[in-house]
Every structure is written in C-alpha cells, then in structure tokens.
Amino acid sequence: MTIAVLLKQVPDTTSKISVSGGRVDESAVSKWSMSPYDEYALESALQLKESGGGDVVAITCGPARAAKMLTDAAAVGADSLLHVLVEDLNALDSTQVQAILAAAVSHCSAQVVFCGKQAADTNAGSTGPGVAHLMGASCVTMVSEVASEGDSFTAMRASSGGDQRVAVSAPCLFAFDKGTTELRRPNVRGIMMAKKKVAETLGASDLGVDTSASSVSVDSHSPPPEKPPGQRFEGVDSVAVVVSKLRDEANVI
Amino acid sequence: MAYEALDFYDIDSLLSDEERMVRDMVRDWVDEKVIPNIEEACRDGVFPDEWRVDLGEMGILGAPLKGYGCPGLSYIAYGLICQELERGDSGVRSFASVQGSLAMYPIWDFGSEEQKNHYLPRMATGEWVGCFGLTEPDYGSNPGDMITRAEDKGDHYLLNGAKMWITNGTIADLAVVWAKLDGVIRGFIVEKGDPGFTAPEMTGKHSLKASVTSELVFQDCRIPKDRILPDVKGLKGPFSCLNNARFGISWGAVGAAQSCFNSAKEYALSRIQFDHPIASFQLVQNKLAWMLREITKAQLLAYHLGQKKDDGTWIPEHISLAKMNNVDIALEIARMARDIHGANGILDEYPVMRHMANLESVKTYEGTHDIHNLILGRHITGIQAFTREFTE
C-alpha cells in the first residue's frame, strides 16, 4: 500500500507577516515550515505504515524552497518524495492546485491520501475535498486518527454530535484536524538517510495539467487591522465606568 | 516567538543541509525540553534523566565519531550541536561534551576492538553514561603530576587515589580514569560497582547547577586487566580528548552568548526609562553593538576552526585560541546582558544570570583561560612558561 501525504510549506506560525505593495512579502518571512495540520497527516501516515506496512510518499506543490520541507519529511521516515515545482503558487487557483496534486497522487499510483484539513497560510480548506473529487475517492474530513485492515480504513472524526467513526475503502482521502500525536522529532540516522532520498521533481505540464489560465485573481493583500490600544483605569472612582463598559461594550457581564 | 539566532554574517549559508537539519533538530529540542525546565533542574540540582534519553534518541552523542554505532557527523555539525545545547544551558552541553569527547572518544581512539564494541554502541544511545577522571584535589592545571596510581597485580590492576570535579561522575556507568602505572599516565575504564570505587556527588555549586559534579574515589579498587586503554601512554591520552571537548566549547559559548544577546535586545527594546526604550540610548546601543561584534567574530572563529577540524589541518593551539576567546566574550556578554536587564537581570525569569554563572565554570574547566594563554605564549615564543623548571 502506498500512502500519499500532501504537504504544504507555509510561513511558520511564529513568523511575522508583512505586506508590501498589496502583497505578502515572502522574502521577509524568516522561517518556512510544514503546515501544522499536514504534520499530523504525516505522523499518522508514518504510524499507519509502521502498523500495517506499505510506504509513504510525500508530495508537495510549491517553489524550490519547499524542497527543504520534503527533506524534513524524509528525515522522519517518508520513503519517497515528489516535488511539483511551481514557482508562484499564488498565481494558481484552487482547482489548478487540486488538479496538480491529484495527478501527482496518480503518478505515484497511490490509492490512499492523507493531508491537512486546511493550510495555515490560506486556511481555504478546499484542497482535500477537491483532490478526492478528482480522484473519485471517498473523502473524510476533520480526521484525528486512521486505522486500516486490509483494504478498508476506519477514521475518527469530529462531528457536531461527538466523535464519529467512519469506515471507507480505497480510493480514499483523509483530511486531518489535530491528530492524536505530534510529528515525531527526527534523529541523526534519519537525517543521514534523508540525504539519500532524492525528490523526483516534475513540472505541472509533465503531469498534463494546464496552469495557464487561473480563474481567480487576487486584488491585494492587507494586514489585519491593528488592535486598538487597551484602556487603563485607576482608583476606586473608576469602578462604575469599568462595570458599565464591561456590561454595555464588552458584553461580558 | 520562534527563536531567531543572531547570524549577522550569514554563517547559515555555509552549512550543508545535513548540518542545518541536525542544528534545527537540536534547536527545537532545546526550545521544547530544556528552556521550559532548566530553572527547575537548577533549583533541584539535577540533570533530568529524560534529557539523557532524548540526547541518545536524537543520536547526537559522540557526534563526530564514526563506526561502533556512533553518528559520524562532521565536526561542524558537532559544533552546532554544542552551540544549540549551550544556548539552553552549559550543563546540558557539558553532559554531551563529557559523554562524547571525554568518555567515548578515548575508547574510540585508544581502546581495544573488544572495548569499542562493548562500550561505544551503548554510550551512543545514552544507555550508558561515561565520565572522565583527570583532575585531582591537588592537581588541576598540571595533571601531569597526578597522584592516582595503578599497580599491575598479575591478574588485575589495583587503583588508588581520588579525582575531583568530575562531571557526570555520580550518574556514570563507567569512568575513563587517568592514573600512573609505573610512573606513566595510562587510561583505565572503571565501571560502576567495581570493588573499591565510589563516586560521591559534590554539592554547593553556584554554577552549572543542572550538571552533576562528583569525586571519584579509588580505595584498592580492583579492575580486570582488559580495562586498560592499550593504545596510548602519557599526557597525550587525556589531552587529545580535551582537544575535542574544547573545540565543542568554542561553539557552545557562542550559543550561550546568543541567548544572552537575544534576551538583552528584547529587554532593551521593551524597557522604558526616562520616557524612552532604553534601547534608544547610545550607551545601551554601544553595548548591543559590542555584543554583535564579538559574537560575529566568535562565530567566524568557530566555523573556520570547524573546517580545519574536518579537513585535518588544525593544531591544538588553534583550539586553545577559540576556547579561550569564545568563552571570554560569552562571559563578558552575559555580564553586560545582566547589566542591561537591571534588577530583572538577577531573576530566573531571564536566562542571563544563569549563563553568567555557568560560564565561570566553563572559563575554568578544559584548561583555564590563562592556561590557554600560556599554550599560545609557548607557541609564539617557543618558551614554556607553565613552570619554572625547564624540563620539557
């Protein structure tokens, strides 16, 4: 069994994001990381491989810098790596990215796909379901855990009425919420092995995907409005004012 | 906020992917495991056993050694490991230095094939902890005059004497002990539980509080004949171990200095006095600029020395210069950072005073600051000034 894990490199959640000329300034991002939900997907895939056999192929669609993230995935145990090189991911619309990833999954002959429920940069959440649609695969979202028995899989997912256990069979795609275990730390042996795992690098056109006409154009990015400064009250006299503000403005009492 | 290491001259761009990945692995571990727990470990005066397990699992113990289950990394990678560990705390770096450079290294270089196969794989995983017994109560800077003796009793060796200031001593499963056999310094492997061997812990330290420091006492301690390191005689044995550990310290000191610099910079930007952030005053900026300058120089020294270690073109004096300089500036930076923090600088909420106190030990062990000056003085002039007796 081959499990394909879809990984996206995003600005680290602790990095400062600055906007210049109506665009997020990517050159100012100090640290790029694997999107956190993707980390859960990767860890779960590695665990499934350890319990049930098979291999894990890590797939990313992104610019050259994303190669580092694939090597990181190799260091914790991904068996092979596929990099679909797209220099400007922002120039593509979601359906194009989904088409690239679905083609990449099929290129790896994978019937089972793990990914994050959304990427930490766009938070769009469309990739998993979109790829599943193109694959004609069952799609389970908000997943925390996956177990397999032969060709069938059971997934735990959050739902409004509590946890749900869902059974599906391949082809299938699982989009992960926070999983049960955080991504393992690499070790020196894994890092040395990662050196030997060279990523296969393809362009979108090698996969037969046309990326010429994006149906969406982004006008501009803007930073979130700055938080208004806090208010400060001193002395007993201010109690009445504070109470009225808490009741009428903040609606907390 | 993610830790952003000061790297003014972009040393990062000189590293291989593998070196960077190892560095990031250790950096993340220090952020996650060491920094949140270090103050408690210092207060309790313990080296948390969990850290031993983690260091073994990461596979970084004995980093530059090859074979026998050892990692086989470059010396630059080893340096980066030390840098990140010591950014957390000098005590954590000390644990790794002693295990890798002072206990594993002599077995790896001077041990028999049986000794290597027996000890090294278990030491690389952290299952067995080692220590290094050279210093004695009366012989620190001049270990050549050590008192500890070994006698050949036919079917065993008998050790008598005492070592002091031994890092990891009490928690160690084995000690590499330097003792005189027929007047010649030789290395012996003493195991926990050997008859006549005890390792009481030393207490009352104001420095390296999260590192275990011990005495090693040998009273008619019997060890089997196959525990002598066969391939080295004289001070060359312990000194070649020290070369590797000192190399690691020259990188480690940079880590401690980076930690102090970051804390001082952030504090200076947020602390308002006379209506302005103290970072806006020229005297404070002068201090920060000095720190930046010295850290950058120390990084370049460490990096170039790493290259020389990797290509084999180094001499011990190169290491003396880097150990002496980098610890010296790190200690000065820690003191300056403490000053910038004002009264807050003495609290355990900030890392600066802990680093400062740690670095006082680091300045003294592995050859005191001035002993390295004497090593360099001898190199420059050809005249040794350690002793008035010209016996060399």
Ligand SMILES: Cc1cc2nc3c(=O)[nH]c(=O)nc-3n(C[C@H](O)[C@H](O)[C@H](O)COP(=O)(O)OP(=O)(O)OC[C@H]3O[C@@H](n4cnc5c(N)ncnc54)[C@H](O)[C@@H]3O)c2cc1C
């Ligand atoms: C926390 C800690 C951990 C340690 N861990 C270990 C360990 O694991 N294994 C081990 O073997 N040792 C260890 N040591 C011991 C350390 O290596 C010694 O303390 C060091 O070598 C200095 O020896 P000393 O303390 O006896 O000082 P001394 O040698 O007595 O020196 C005192 C002062 O005199 C100066 N001095 C000495 N000789 C001269 C000279 N000829 N000319 C000018 N100045 C001179 C020194 O520079 C120093 O300033 C540790 C020490 C500490 C503090």
